[in-house]
Amino acid sequence: MIKSVIRRPETGALAAFILTYLFFAVATSGAGFVSINGTAGWLNLAAELGIVAIPVGLLMISGEFDLSIGSTVGAASMIVALGTNQLGLPIWPMIGVALVAGMVIGLCNGLAVVKTNLPSFIVTLATNFIVIGATMGFSRLIANVTSSSIIASDSAKFVFAARWGQANIAILWWGLAALAGFWLLSKTVFGNWIYATGGNLNAARGAGVPVERVKITLFVATGFAAALVGILQGIQWNSGNATYGMGYVFQAPIVVVIGGILLTGGYGSVLGIVLGTALFGVISTGIFYTGWNTDWIQLFLGGLLAIAVLANNYIRRLALASR
Amino acid sequence: MKFTDTLKGIGAAAVIALAAAAPAKAADDGPLLVVSGPLSWPFFAAVKKGFDDAAEAYGLDYQYIAVTDTANMTSDYPRLLQQAISRDPKMLLVGEFFPDGMDPLIREATADGIPVLIHNSGQTLWEDNGSIGFVGEDPYQMGYKAGQIQADAGVKKGLCFNQVPGNPTVEERCNGYVAAMEEAGAETIYQTIGTGDATNPQAMTQAIKGTLQANPDIDGIYTLNAVPAMSALRAVDEVGRKGEIMIGTADLSNEALMAIKNGDLAFAMDQQPYLQGYLSMLIANQYLNYGLHPIGHVKTGPLVIDSSNVDKTLEVNKAHGGVRGAS
Numbered sequence: 297m298i299k300s301v302i303r304r305p306e307t308g309a310l311a312a313f314i315l316t317y318l319f320f321a322v323a324t325s326g327a328g329f330v331s332i333n334g335t336a337g338w339l340n341l342a343a344e345l346g347i348v349a350i351p352v353g354l355l356m357i358s359g360e361f362d363l364s365i366g367s368t369v370g371a372a373s374m375i376v377a378l379g380t381n382q383l384g385l386p387i388w389p390m391i392g393v394a395l396v397a398g399m400v401i402g403l404c405n406g407l408a409v410v411k412t413n414l415p416s417f418i419v420t421l422a423t424n425f426i427v428i429g430a431t432m433g434f435s436r437l438i439a440n441v442t443s444s445s446i447i448a449s450d451s452a453k454f455v456f457a458a459r460w461g462q463a464n465i466a467i468l469w470w471g472l473a474a475l476a477g478f479w480l481l482s483k484t485v486f487g488n489w490i491y492a493t494g495g496n497l498n499a500a501r502g503a504g505v506p507v508e509r510v511k512i513t514l515f516v517a518t519g520f521a522a523a524l525v526g527i528l529q530g531i532q533w534n535s536g537n538a539t540y541g542m543g544y545v546f547q548a549p550i551v552v553v554i555g556g557i558l559l560t561g562g563y564g565s566v567l568g569i570v571l572g573t574a575l576f577g578v579i580s581t582g583i584f585y586t587g588w589n590t591d592w593i594q595l596f597l598g599g600l601l602a603i604a605v606l607a608n609n610y611i612r613r614l615a616l617a618s619r
Numbered sequence: 620m621k622f623t624d625t626l627k628g629i630g631a632a633a634v635i636a637l638a639a640a641a642p643a644k645a646a647d648d649g650p651l652l653v654v655s656g657p658l659s660w661p662f663f664a665a666v667k668k669g670f671d672d673a674a675e676a677y678g679l680d681y682q683y684i685a686v687t688d689t690a691n692m693t694s695d696y697p698r699l700l701q702q703a704i705s706r707d708p709k710m711l712l713v714g715e716f717f718p719d720g721m722d723p724l725i726r727e728a729t730a731d732g733i734p735v736l737i738h739n740s741g742q743t744l745w746e747d748n749g750s751i752g753f754v755g756e757d758p759y760q761m762g763y764k765a766g767q768i769q770a771d772a773g774v775k776k777g778l779c780f781n782q783v784p785g786n787p788t789v790e791e792r793c794n795g796y797v798a799a800m801e802e803a804g805a806e807t808i809y810q811t812i813g814t815g816d817a818t819n820p821q822a823m824t825q826a827i828k829g830t831l832q833a834n835p836d837i838d839g840i841y842t843l844n845a846v847p848a849m850s851a852l853r854a855v856d857e858v859g860r861k862g863e864i865m866i867g868t869a870d871l872s873n874e875a876l877m878a879i880k881n882g883d884l885a886f887a888m889d890q891q892p893y894l895q896g897y898l899s900m901l902i903a904n905q906y907l908n909y910g911l912h913p914i915g916h917v918k919t920g921p922l923v924i925d926s927s928n929v930d931k932t933l934e935v936n937k938a939h940g941g942v943r944g945a946s
Contacts, residue, residue: 327832333857334832337825344821429687432659440668440941443661445873462857533820533849534874539659539689543815543822580813580822584829591784593813 303614305556306568308607312554312600313575320582329585336463342577343470345547346570348525350477351518353552353569357481358514359494359561360409360416365522365548367428368401369541372526373446374431377536380447382439387452391527398523399516401427406512424545431538443537446530456531466528470570473521477566490514494561550597551576554604575600649709651681651903654700655896656714656739657689662844662870662892665944666739669896670712677904681712693717693785697724704728710907712899713750715741716788722748734906738899739892740788742916751912754898756890756920762792764921765841765867765888766799772885774839774865776806778830782823782847784811789843792869796841808834823847827854831864839865845872845887852883871924871944873936879929889932890920892944 321330328334348365355362372394379390405423409416435442448457458465481487492500493507501507522541530536555572557564579600583593653670656663667683674681684703686695697720703711704724711728715721715737722744729735729749737745737753745753762779769777777800779793797807810830816822827850831837840855842848848868855864867886868875878884898917905911924932935943 324829324833327829329829329832334829337828337857341821341825344819425688428659432687436658436664440664441661442659442664443872529821533846535872537818537846539818541818543813543817543819547815580816581825581829584810584826585833587830587833590811590813590826597813 305565309555309571324585327585333462338577338581340464342573343466346470346573347473348521349548349551350473351521352548355514357494357564358490362420362518364420364423366542366545367424368522369526370538371431372523373530373536373540377444377446381445395523398519402516402519406515410508445535448531456528649707652703652708653712654684665892666896668941669893673897673900700724710734712736714739738895754917758791759795761888761921762795763799766796769839770803776837777839778808779841781811782817820850823850824853831858842868845875886925888921893942894919
C-alpha cells in the first residue's frame with residue numbers, strides 16, 4: 297500500500313507542494329498570502345499556465361515536446377486584437393479563428409514530427425520562431441502595430457474574463473482542462489495509447505497502437521490550449537501582444553517535470569501536472585508576499601526543479617525495480 | 620561542346636551583370652543602417668515609424684536591424700552591430716542599449732571613418748566614442764522626474780517595479796526614481812520579477828499585489844512600462860487601496876492614457892520615440908548632404924503626460940496610430 301503510493305507519479309509533487317505551501321504560509325505571516333484573496337492570486341497565475349501545461353504534459357508522456365506554445369499564445373491574442381480593433385469584426389468569430397489557428401499550428405507540428413522523425417524539441421522550437429515572426433509580420437502589414445487593444449463583447453468578457461471576488465474564470469477553465477485530461481489519460485483507450493506511445497514506440501506500433509494519430513492529436517490539443525490561454529489573457533488585459541506567453545515555453549515543461557512526468561515519456565499523471573503547476577504558482581507568487589529581495593526567485597525555482605528531477609529519477613528506479 | 624556553350628553563356632551574362640552593377644556601386648558608398656530596438660515592443664515600433672516617415676520625406680533608403688528574440692539581447696546587440704559595421708555603411712544610427720559590448724565597436728567604427736549617430740540609449744557616451752551626437756532621453760532623468768512628482772505629491776514610501784531586470788537602461792530609471800525620492804526624504808523599495816515573466820501581465824499583477832501586502836505602507840508605485848502599469852492598477856485595486864496609492868509609469872499605451880483620463884493613473888513619462896527616429900533620420904540626411912549636425916544632446920524626453928495633456932495624446936493615437944508609441 298505505502299509502496300504503491302510512493303510509486304505514484306504525483307507523490308513527489310504533492311509532498312513538495314505541501315511543504316512549500318506551509319513554508320510560505322509561515323514566512324509570509326500577516327501579509328495575507330493564505331487569505332482568500334491571496335489564494336485567488338496564486339491560483340490565477342497557476343490557472344493560465346496550467347491550461348497549457350496539461351496538454352503539454354500529455355504530449356510529454358507520449359514522448360514529444362512542444363516549445364511552440366509561447367508564440368501560439370501571443371498569436372491568438374493578436375488575431376483577436378487585429379480582428380476586433382483594426383478590422384472591426386465581431387469578437388466571437390475571431391475567437392473561433394484564433395482557436396482554429398492554434399489547432400492548425402499544432403497540426404503542422406504533429407505532421408512535421410511524424411513525417412520527418414526529427415526531434416520535436418527542434419521542430420517546435422523552429423515553429424515557435426516561425427509563429428512569432430509571422431504574428432509580428434502580419435500585424436505590421438495589416439495595422440502597423442505589434443500590440444493592439446481588443447474590443448470584447450459582454451458575453452466574451454464573461455466567458456474569458458469573469459471574476460468572482462479576485463478569482464478569475466481561468467481557474468474554472470483550468471479545472472475543466474484537468475478533468476478532460478484526467479478522463480482522457482485514465483479512462484479511455486486513447487489514454488493507454490498515450491502511455492504506450494511514450495513508453496516504447498516500436499512495441500506500441502507492433503501492438504497496433506496508431507502512434508502517429510496519438511501524437512498528432514496531442515499536438516493539436518496543445519495548440520488549442522495555447523490559443524485558449526492567449527484569448528483568456530487578451531480579453532482579460534484588453535489587448536493582444538505578440539510576446540504574451542513567451543515565458544511559458546520553458547515554464548510549462550518545468551511544471552510538468554516537477555509534477556512527476558519523465559522527460560523520456562511513458563510515465564506521469566494529470567494530477568501530478570496540476571500539483572506541479574500549483575507549486576509553481578505558490579512559489580512565484582508567495583515570494584513577493586515575504587517582502588524579500590526577489591532577485592533570488594529563479595534560484596528557488598531552479599533548485600526546486602533540480603530536486604524534482606532527482607526525486608522523479610529515484611521513483612522511476614523504484615518503479616522499474618518492482619517489475 | 621554544349622557544356623562549354625553554357626559556360627560561355629553564363630560568363631557573358633556575368634559580364635553584363637557586372638557592367639550594370641558597377642556604376643550603381645560607384646554612386647552608392649554603402650548602405651544607411653539603423654541598429655535599434657526589437658519591433659515587438661510598441662515603443663520601438665514608434666521609433667521605426669519615425670525613421671520611416673523621415674526617410675520617405677528625404678528620399679533616403681535605409682535598413683532597420685533589430686533582434687527578434689529578446690532573450691539574449693546583451694550579447695545579440697553587439698553581434699548585430701558588428702555585422703552592420705562590417706558592411707561598411709555610409710552612416711550608422713545606433714541605439715546603444717548595452718554599452719559594455721557596444722561601445723568598443725562604436726569606437727572602432729568612428730575610428731574607421733563611419734559617421735555614427737546614437738539614439739534612445741547611450742546619452743553619456745556619445746561624446747567619447749566619436750559619434751556625432753545623441754537623440755533621446757536620459758533614463759536616469761526620467762526616473763528622477765517621476766520620483767520628484769511623487770515626492771512632491773506627498774508619497775512617503777515608493778515602489779519601483781522593474782519587469783526586465785538586467786537591462787541597464789531600464790534599471791537607470793529606477794535608480795533615478797530612488798535618488799529623487801531619497802533626496803526628498805521618502806523611503807523606496809526596488810522590486811524585480813523573474814526574467815520569464817516580463818511579458819506575463821498576470822505574473823506582474825500577483826508580484827505587485829504580494830509586495831503591497833508585505834509592505835502595507837507603500838503609497839506610491841512607479842512602473843517602467845505601460846503593461847506593468849496596468850498590472851499595478853489591478854494589484855492596487857485587489858488589495859483594496861485604490862485612490863490611496865499614487866501610480867505613475869514610464870512609456871504609454873492607449874489603456875494607460877485612458878487610465879490617466881479616468882484619474883486611476885497619475886502620470887506617464889513619454890520619451891517621444893517617434894521623435895527619436897524622425898530626428899535621427901533628419902540629422903543623417905543633413906549630415907550626409909551638407910555635413911551639418913546639432914551640437915550635443917538632443918533631448919526628446921521626458922515629456923510628462925497627465926490629466927492636463929492626455930486628451931491631445933489620445934486624439935493623435937486615434938488619427939495617427941503608432942506615432943505616440945501606443946495603440
